[in-house]
Amino acid sequence: xxxxxxxxxxxxxxxxxxxxxxxxxxxxxxxxxxxxxxxxxxxxxxxxxxxxxxxxxxxxxxxxxxxxxxxxxxxxxxxxxxxxxxxxxxxxxxxxxxxxxxxxxxxxxxxxxxxxxxxxxxxxxxxxxxxxxxxxxxxxxxxxxxxxxxxxxxxxxxxxxxxxxxxxxxxxxxxxxxxxxxxxxxxxxxxxxxxxxxxxxxxxxxxxxxxxxxxxxxxxxxxxxxxxxxxxxxxxxxxxxxxxxxxxxxxxxxxxxxxxxxxxxxxxxxxxxxxxxxxxxxxxxxxxxxxxxxxxxxxxxxxxxxxxxxxxxxxxxxxxx
Numbered sequence: 001x002x003x004x005x006x007x008x009x010x011x012x013x014x015x016x017x018x019x020x021x022x023x024x025x026x027x028x029x030x031x032x033x034x035x036x037x038x039x040x041x042x043x044x045x046x047x048x049x050x051x052x053x054x055x056x057x058x059x060x061x062x063x064x065x066x067x068x069x070x071x072x073x074x075x076x077x078x079x080x081x082x083x084x085x086x087x088x089x090x091x092x093x094x095x096x097x098x099x100x101x102x103x104x105x106x107x108x109x110x111x112x113x114x115x116x117x118x119x120x121x122x123x124x125x126x127x128x129x130x131x132x133x134x135x136x137x138x139x140x141x142x143x144x145x146x147x148x149x150x151x152x153x154x155x156x157x158x159x160x161x162x163x164x165x166x167x168x169x170x171x172x173x174x175x176x177x178x179x180x181x182x183x184x185x186x187x188x189x190x191x192x193x194x195x196x197x198x199x200x201x202x203x204x205x206x207x208x209x210x211x212x213x214x215x216x217x218x219x220x221x222x223x224x225x226x227x228x229x230x231x232x233x234x235x236x237x238x239x240x241x242x243x244x245x246x247x248x249x250x251x252x253x254x255x256x257x258x259x260x261x262x263x264x265x266x267x268x269x270x271x272x273x274x275x276x277x278x279x280x281x282x283x284x285x286x287x288x289x290x291x292x293x294x295x296x297x298x299x300x301x302x303x304x305x306x307x308x309x310x311x312x313x314x315x316x317x318x319x320x321x
Contacts, residue, residue: 002032004076004097007041008058008083011250013123014041015143015231015257016277017082020127023139024080025050027131031077036067044231047146064091071095080134081109082127101134103127122273141277143257147232155229155236162201162223167242169201171234173251174217175210183247183302185265189217191245191307196221198320200242205234205251243319245310252276261317263310267302282317284310 005024007017014037025033034052035045042055056070057063068091071079078099081088092100093108102109103117103126113129128138147155158164172192176183192202202222204214210226218224229237231254238244238258245263246252248271255262256276264276266285275283286301314320 001030001077002034002074003028004071004074004079005033005035006037006079006081006083006088006091007035008038008088009041011041011231012253012274014044015145015250015253016124017127018044018144018257019124019139019142019277020082020131021051022144023131023136027136034074034076036071044145047148047151047232058087067091068094071097078134080130082130099134101130103130119273122275124277142259143235143253143277145232145235145254145257147236151230151233152236155233155240158225158228158237159240162203164201164203164223164240166240168199169203169241170195171203171205171238171241171244171255172222173205173210173244173246173249173255175206175213176247176249178209180268182268183249184213185247185267185302185305187305187307187310188245189220191310192217192221194307194311195320200320203237203241205229205246243314243317248274261319263313265302265305265310267305282313284313 005021007014021035034054037055038058039055042053045051045053056067071091072095076097079092079095079097081092081102084103089108099111100109101111103112105112105116111134113133117126124141131138172188174188196202203225204217204222206214206226214224214226234251234254235257238255238260241260243261243263244255246255248264248266248269252262252264253276256279261282262276262279263282263284264279266283271283271285284305286304
């Protein structure tokens with residue numbers, strides 16, 4: 001008896017889904033559980049016990065056909081579609097899997113919540129309702145990103161090299177994906193200067209899209225860790241920090257897995273649907289901005305948030321001594 005979970009992307013969504021994946025694994029103690037994802041995200045699960053991980057490319061009919069052949073050959077008893085788009089619905093419909101768990105009240109799902117889904121709440125709440133409909137105890141709102149011992153050792157070595165004392169530093173992600181630069185708050189440098197003056201070291205996180213921005217920031221202050229760590233390692237590093245400050249981004253969700261306060265800046269996207277799990281009270285949003293025609297707020301809203309507003313919230317949490 002085997003169970004399949006489908007979660008293909010994007011980064012933040014996959015990280016949030018780790019809490020749900022953990023709940024599904026625990027809910028099927030006598031079954032083998034397999035996660036179907038895409039190659040960019042398979043590495044997030046290398047240290048997971050009790051979970052088989054298989055990846056196929058997501059785009060193109062050839063990739064869809066290969067995925068479907070594999071699903072049918074495995075003869076799974078149940079599938080949890082945590083992706084919930086037309087492509088994964090098609091895979092579930094043609095898979096031959098008898099129990100199909102999904103978010104939508106339509107074919108091919110025969111286990112789903114009773115209410116219709118119109119993105120009216122945070123996706124984590126909806127997916128917890130999906131688990132409940134399938135008889136699985138809902139997940140706690142905290143991502144899970146276990147880190148292998150060797151990878152944790154690399155994090156420890158980095159901290160020693162840069163003399164980072166535990167809880168004596170802050171991790172920051174000042175960037176966003178290359179296609180969503182409107183999510184970038186312009187106040188990171190000013191905020192970092194104040195935090196450094198308060199005795200906290202700054203570590204700039206990021207990936208390929210953040211190279212230029214982080215290099216410029218680190219030229220003034222802080223440590224540039226761009227591209228230095230995997231996503232599980234980012235969570236491991238953040239677990240030693242006093243807190244994190246980020247834009248609405250993948251690293252925001254990775255820091256939430258560390259269990260530290262994550263102060264996230266929101267402007268063009270709706271924080272009520274996108275905030276990191278367990279971090280709703282730490283959101284800093286430009287609430288005075290009106291939605292545009294697509295229901296999104298403009299980046300001008302984000303620019304109106306001042307470093308003083310962020311510092312006020314950090315001080316209110318008692319994190320500056």
